[in-house]
Amino acid sequence: MNAIAEPLNARPKTTVIFTCALAALAGLMFGLDIGVISGATQFIQAEFQITDHVIEWIVSSMMLGAAIGALGAGWMSATLGRKRSLILAAVLFVVGSLLSGGAWSPETLIAARVLLGLAIGIASFTAPLYLAEVAPENIRGSMISLYQLMITTGILVAFLSNTAFSYSGSWRWMLGIIAIPGVLFLLGLFFLPESPRWLMMRGRKQMATEVLQKLRGDAEHVSHEVADIEEQLRMPQKGWHLFKENANFRRSVGLGVLLQVVQQLTGINVVMYYAPRIFQDMGYDTAAQMWFTAAVGLTNMLATFIAIGFVDRLGRKPILYAGFTVMAIGLGLVGTMMHLGITTHGEQLFTVAMLLMFIVGFAMSAGPLIWTLCSEVQPLKGRDFGIGCSTFTNWIANMIVGATFLTLLNGIGNAATFWLYAALNVVFILITFFLIPETKNVTLEHIERNLMAGKPLRHIGQ
The missing domain is CATH 1.20.1250.20 (MFS general substrate transporter like domains)
Incomplete structure (x- = not known):
């Protein structure tokens, strides 16, 4: 056997x-x-x-x-x-x-x-x-x-x-x-295959069961998962109607929106959109700017493996704590170097290293985990609406960050701009502690039950 x-x-x-x-x-x-x-x-x-x-x-x-x-x-x-x-x-x-x-x-x-x-x-x-x-x-x-x-x-x-x-x-x-x-x-x-949860929402239980059987392989597990989905689908509300009628759903939507604002205000797209300008301000010529911009992209990709390797072992919150701390230190030191003045080659390399450390902090934490959490905290009946709100927020916040960075540089200076983003990352450590739940190894249905029972957001994964 x-x-x-x-x-x-x-x-x-x-x-x-x-x-x-x-x-x-x-x-x-x-x-x-x-x-x-x-x-x-x-x-x-x-x-x-x-x-x-x-x-x-x-x-x-x-x-x-x-x-x-x-x-x-x-x-x-x-x-x-x-x-x-x-x-x-x-x-x-x-x-x-x-x-x-x-x-x-x-x-x-x-x-x-x-x-x-x-x-x-x-x-x-x-x-x-x-x-x-x-x-x-x-x-x-x-x-x-x-x-x-x-x-x-x-x-x-x-x-x-x-x-x-x-x-x-x-x-x-x-x-x-x-x-x-x-x-x-x-x-x-x-x-x-089509999503088994969507198939269940459309009344195609047999097809959903067949998809889950291919994905899970364990008939007993599939039976329990189908039963869990059916239980959640008995709730008649959905989308905008659920948002208007259910305060608990409004909490999860609000959390998803906040998470996307947090992700963008870490300062990541400041670096992605304006990396050559930042390296220019460090004193590098055009060729060096291009190479260091490529280094940003490589660091961003490689550090994402940290999240993939540890997110389901260590959990979401410990990695977010570490990531926001690393980002705050990295940007704070970049701002300090720009305030003191970057004159030697060693000072240039140290400042680049601190910027790359910031990239590592983002790629290992807020980059992938914000998307993970936004998908996990929304109840099934309102998941499309909730993730739609948070994704829309991501792009609006993205536009705001991209449209204000050069204005900040010209208005308050390079050092103060990086210090501002460093301070925001410190604030995000507090937000993680007080509002963000730990969802490691917890089913979506269990998270939903806790949310709809009115538990504090930070406890809906328990």
């Missing part, structure tokens, strides 16, 4: 990992589109003879599309299903990439970037949701963290691709070549 049972039990785990890894490739497309524009702007500006203001529109139009996509993704995911929503996002990725590479005017490029933003908005909502609903609780954190790893991988690949094409100034290839991984992602999606 044992000899037969072991391969049967091993197969579903492999199936789960394959399914989650394929879904997490949405993050790769996300990262490619974030990173690719930074290296192309100077060549776009030269070809179209456009002003800095138009360049700002080209860059920021993607965030606008992402915010719109995130707003509609909740309805789309609930109506079409998680799988079809990801397929639509993949189609938009491909079309937007091809249109970007072939753009014949700035207006066309802006429209293409909006399409890419719509794809990112849909994917950034649906992929973590799908991963949370497909992965078993004992590896759920690691599987959702794969999404963040794919984002960081995409950013790094985009930086490297930009460097290769920059020698010829081929900005069209920079923007258009990402259609290739987009097509591969689209084809792979057809092999994914």
Whole structure:
């Protein structure tokens, strides 16, 4: 019996990992589109003879599309299903990439970037949701963290691709070549199963059971999970109606929104969008700026493995404590060095090391774990609405951070700007202690029961 049972039990785990890894490739497309524009702007500006203001529109139009996509993704995911929503996002990725590479005017490029933003908005909502609903609780954190790893991988690949094409100034290839991984992602999606929880919501219990059997392999476990989902589905409210009628759901939505604000105010996109400018202020020339920017992307990707390796062993909160502490120290020391003045090569390298330490702190904690927690704390009936609100907030906060950094530099100075972000990370340690629950090895249904019973947010994972 044992000899037969072991391969049967091993197969579903492999199936789960394959399914989650394929879904997490949405993050790769996300990262490619974030990173690719930074290296192309100077060549776009030269070809179209456009002003800095138009360049700002080209860059920021993607965030606008992402915010719109995130707003509609909740309805789309609930109506079409998680799988079809990801397929639509993949189609938009491909079309937007091809249109970007072939753009014949700035207006066309802006429209293409909006399409890419719509794809990112849909994917950034649906992929973590799908991963949370497909992965078993004992590896759920690691599987959702794969999404963040794919984002960081995409950013790094985009930086490297930009460097290769920059020698010829081929900005069209920079923007258009990402259609290739987009097509591969689209084809792979057809092999994914639909979310069993969504199937249950649509009354397809038999199909949901079959999917869970393939993913879990243990008939008794599947039976219990189906029963848990059925119990949650008896609640008649959902979405906006649930938000209006249920104060406990409003608490989980508020927590999701707060988590996304926290993630953006760590200062991560300040570094991602303005890394060359930051390295310039440290005294480096253009070539060094490009290499150190690539180092930022590599560090961001590699440090994400820390979260994947430890999130389901150490838990969410210990890693967040460590990450916010590391980020506060890193940015605080960068600000201090800029205040004292960076004059020697050793001082330059130390300041770069502190900035990279900040990147490590983010990639190991707030980067992947915020997405994990936003998926975990929302009740089933309102999960689409709750994650939609938090994802929309992510993009609005993203836009605000990107639009204010240079103003802060010019207004209060380099040192004070980095000190401000360091202080915010100290505040986030307190927020983690008082508001954020520990959800390690806890089923989504158990978290929901505690939430709806009115337990304090920090205790809903107990």
